[in-house]
Amino acid sequence: MKGIAIGLSNNSKEILKRLKKTEFVKDIYIAGSSKNDEKENELIQVQKPREILLKKWQEIDLIIFIGSIAASIRIINSFLTSKDQDPGVIVIDNKCSKIVPLVGLHLANTQNIACQIANLFGGEIIETNNSIDQNLLNLDAFGNQWGWKRSGNIKDWSKLVIKQAKDEEIFCKQLSGNRLWKTSESGKIINQINEKETEKPDSTFHVSIFENNERNWHPPVLWIGIGCERNTSKELILNSLHNFFKSGNLSQQSIAGFATIDIKKDEQGILEVAEEKNLPIKFFSKEDLSTIIVPNPSNVVQKEIGTPSVAEASCLLAAGEESKLLEEKRIFKNQSGAVTMAVAESKNQYNPTHGEIHIIGSGPGDISFLTNNARKALSRCTVWIGYKMYLDLIKPLSRSDQVLIESKLTEEKERCSKTIKLAKEGIKVALISSGESGFYGMAGLLLELLQKIKKESRPYFEVHPGISSVQLAAALSGAPLMNDFCSISLSDKLTPWSLIEKRIEGALLGDFVVALFNPQSIERNWQLKSVIDQCLKSRPGNTPVLIARQVGRENQSKKFFTLNTIPIKEIDMLSIIIIGNSQTTLIDEIFLTPRGYLQNSI
Numbered sequence: 001m002k003g004i005a006i007g008l009s010n011n012s013k014e015i016l017k018r019l020k021k022t023e024f025v026k027d028i029y030i031a032g033s034s035k036n037d038e039k040e041n042e043l044i045q046v047q048k049p050r051e052i053l054l055k056k057w058q059e060i061d062l063i064i065f066i067g068s069i070a071a072s073i074r075i076i077n078s079f080l081t082s083k084d085q086d087p088g089v090i091v092i093d094n095k096c097s098k099i100v101p102l103v104g105l106h107l108a109n110t111q112n113i114a115c116q117i118a119n120l121f122g123g124e125i126i127e128t129n130n131s132i133d134q135n136l137l138n139l140d141a142f143g144n145q146w147g148w149k150r151s152g153n154i155k156d157w158s159k160l161v162i163k164q165a166k167d168e169e170i171f172c173k174q175l176s177g178n179r180l181w182k183t184s185e186s187g188k189i190i191n192q193i194n195e196k197e198t199e200k201p202d203s204t205f206h207v208s209i210f211e212n213n214e215r216n217w218h219p220p221v222l223w224i225g226i227g228c229e230r231n232t233s234k235e236l237i238l239n240s241l242h243n244f245f246k247s248g249n250l251s252q253q254s255i256a257g258f259a260t261i262d263i264k265k266d267e268q269g270i271l272e273v274a275e276e277k278n279l280p281i282k283f284f285s286k287e288d289l290s291t292i293i294v295p296n297p298s299n300v301v302q303k304e305i306g307t308p309s310v311a312e313a314s315c316l317l318a319a320g321e322e323s324k325l326l327e328e329k330r331i332f333k334n335q336s337g338a339v340t341m342a343v344a345e346s347k348n349q350y351n352p353t354h355g356e357i358h359i360i361g362s363g364p365g366d367i368s369f370l371t372n373n374a375r376k377a378l379s380r381c382t383v384w385i386g387y388k389m390y391l392d393l394i395k396p397l398s399r400s401d402q403v404l405i406e407s408k409l410t411e412e413k414e415r416c417s418k419t420i421k422l423a424k425e426g427i428k429v430a431l432i433s434s435g436e437s438g439f440y441g442m443a444g445l446l447l448e449l450l451q452k453i454k455k456e457s458r459p460y461f462e463v464h465p466g467i468s469s470v471q472l473a474a475a476l477s478g479a480p481l482m483n484d485f486c487s488i489s490l491s492d493k494l495t496p497w498s499l500i501e502k503r504i505e506g507a508l509l510g511d512f513v514v515a516l517f518n519p520q521s522i523e524r525n526w527q528l529k530s531v532i533d534q535c536l537k538s539r540p541g542n543t544p545v546l547i548a549r550q551v552g553r554e555n556q557s558k559k560f561f562t563l564n565t566i567p568i569k570e571i572d573m574l575s576i577i578i579i580g581n582s583q584t585t586l587i588d589e590i591f592l593t594p595r596g597y598l599q600n601s602i
Helices: 010-020 049-056 069-079 110-121 142-146 154-165 234-247 268-277 286-290 299-305 311-319 372-380 388-397 412-424 443-451 469-477 497-509 527-536 597-601
Strands: 003-007 027-031 044-047 062-066 088-092 098-103 149-151 171-174 191-193 204-207 216-218 222-228 255-261 281-284 324-334 337-345 356-361 383-387 403-407 428-433 460-464 485-489 513-517 544-549 557-562 575-579 585-587 590-592
Touching (some): 010 027, 010 044, 010 062, 027 049, 062 110, 069 088, 098 110, 222 234, 222 324, 234 337, 356 443, 388 403, 403 412, 412 428, 443 460, 469 544, 485 497, 497 527
Parallel strands (some): 027 044, 222 255, 356 428, 356 460, 383 403
Antiparallel strands (some): 088 098, 149 216, 544 557, 544 575
């Protein structure tokens, strides 16, 4: 994103520096005279706001002002043209307590960005538009969240938005692309029309691969198969693509990518077209292409390169299972070469460079333990996926246009696979894990699966740390983890019990404080006693022990025992156990493992 932030007074310096660390802002400025001081420091440039905007207005996506709304409006007033061309504008007060999306709420994605900044900085977002008040779908912008591109005159879209604001019925005819959006609270309000139903043109928008409608969202589902003579020009390929699509009323905004035979990996014309369109190319071997049944096989091509089809076979192969050949091959020629093209429509979208995966550590329970960084990521994502109980805990933070997908406790792999699939379609997805996702959570499995995907096809991912239940349990009891400690899960479903025993043995040998996760279940009812018996061989029976249960939740409890008195039968999977080391003390219910500061100061 090309964004700038302008502080209207010297009081805004610290906020500017914080904004500089986000993905929204590249350059930061303080309003002032550049003649007196070129730079306030290495980060903040000093310049008059109008001079900044004269240089930057046409090339930036976002402007954030820190200061007065009235002053901000006066600065941008003469630059405003139309909402489909102007950058988004956000105003933030000097304390970062109020965030106001001012311009470009829909088209420039300002509303969502303001929401992310509010969650990251702990401020309050101030919004007054109808879509927020009435939980309406942002008709002219929501498709961006689903990896789609929009066509049609902005005035036609504005008319539809006005109808919606007047509480008139809005209709959608969707012929392709992901349909999950319909399950959101805002999506359910939109009336759905099937392919054979008569539509109401003035009240309808389309989701399709076609270009023959006033208002259309285009999902990336079309794969272009290309075969060409060596050194065919980029211009011929582009002109052929234009004519090919125009004849079928197809939108180039629905192109997912190009496909061809692997001997074309160095074909300059194809590479240049893909680069110009910012689209991927899939290359296939002649053996793979030969397995695809096509309507127009060629003996000439078979003799020349070893497969009866390149264009038709490659686009079908790229489009995947349940794809259909939408346009059979056509040959285009001129003095600069010859190119053959075919088009296949995929069942699934493909736009991994637009998709994102945010692995969220949601904390031990109560929503108050969710970090601002995690809240920002949640507001950025269109789809949240997680175990139902964890989703329910953070559901109050969801918007009406977001989709929550619930899954069962034992469906971890399916959950991760679904997350990756949606992200590869161009959708921003939050994968929810309890506690800290990197501690026995979803981060490990998700990243294992991502490692199996080629880097160029891998969606962006980010792990957002959360507060672990063991951290909260320790905080509730004192500071038992002040010195070296280790955590060990007693679940042997994924780790052999013999290895768990070795880890316990090593922790005891090193005199670590030991935190036990997953201590006991109905099926695993002997392992905990075995571990306690193992501990008693190395540590005295009066070693203090914390049993914390349901930490961060409504029925939270903490109880102190010793190794000799642990009530093993009362412990379950909702419990965390912290076993002290040789230095750990329990005095007046203050559970403490000294770091050694007092001894060193004597």
